[in-house]
Amino acid sequence: MKITYHKLKMPLISPFTTSFGTDINKDVYVFKLEHNGITAYSESVTDENPFYGSEDNYTVFHIVKQYLAPVVKGLPEPDEFNEQVKFIKGNNMAKASMEMLLYDYYAKANKKSLVDYMGHSRGYANVGISLGMDDINVTLKKIQEALDRGYKRIKVKIMKGKEIGILSAVRDNFPDIVLSADANSDYTEKDFDLIKKIDRYNLVYLEQPLYHDDIIYHSRLAKELSTPLCLDESITSPEKAQKAFEMGACKVINIKEGRLGGIGNSLKVMGIVKEFKGHVWIGGMLETGIGRSFNVSMASLSDINYPGDTSPNDKYFKNDIVKNPFTMENGTIKPNKGTGIGVEISEEYLKKYTVEEGIIA
Ligand code: OSB
Ligand code: MG
16 A cells, blocks of 8 residues: 655646635645545645644654554554544644545445445535625625625625725625635624624634634623634634533634644534534635545534535636536536545646655555
8 A cells, every 4th residue: 555645736727815824725735545446536725824723734744654654554544543643632633634534445445435335415515605805896796796696695804904995895786695704814802893893794713813822801702792703723622612612702614624633623613513403514715626525524414504615616716627517506516426525637737737756655
């Protein structure tokens, strides 16, 4: 058995700006496991810089090579793998990239689609769009286009000092749309008066206003705000999800398998959300067709009850590295039918975007 990697630099169709920076390219590690005629894939959701969370592409590569790949070599089933790597603290995105490689491998070995291997699906994912910050007229035009294409929820990125301008322009033009805003942890506990002004825009939820690892101040904010809070960055484990609901820090959780250390933990978080009668959706990290296929499968699970950030591939890339990109119909996307993640890799574009490749184990 062999584990190899490709490091890719893929140009994004348009730059993506959040409160922590602008991405022009998608810089990503794609992992490939070959064994007994089966080829499995995964990718890491990290970027070149640790600006969303604490990991980046370099820490992932280090942890994968030094600690995780030797465990993967024994081909443990995903749950077993998670047990075996518990001794490594944190590094969830690295762990997820290997756990998901095993999910794809075992789904394929069992001749099942990832969805059938994982759980119960409604057969399709409900899709929302996440729009980076831009000139406001560009944003308004993109919102109209998204509504015309059938997207079920519009999310705009905001940052401290720009929230009122963005949200009032959007609401003036689109008074009734299902709208949310994501601050990517740009505010502090000193900004509650400013954040409270967001209540007048009738958002379905406000995503991660405060510190990337906080739940205490979020629970305090939740008591002063009528807009429900959604946590993204702060929820890095099932335990944290449990604590967040117990403390009233959020009513909504954005699941990203990478941030939670993989699919196993993500399924556990879905169970916790259900217990607390909360809402849950699948987030995105501008994934290539590989990560996107995992996300769409997850977003199609029956316990997911809000639209996710799982746009079709052509929102991000002119030419993705898969030959079977997703298409959206009436704001829904069906997961791939083939075994595992069901993607057909385009060797042409994989090669074109590869800046480095090699053997991991
Ligand atoms: O906070 O959800 C986020 C992209 C990069 C890092 C963080 C986030 C995002 C997005 C994009 O919102 C979602 C997508 O993949 O379309
Ligand atoms: Mg977010």
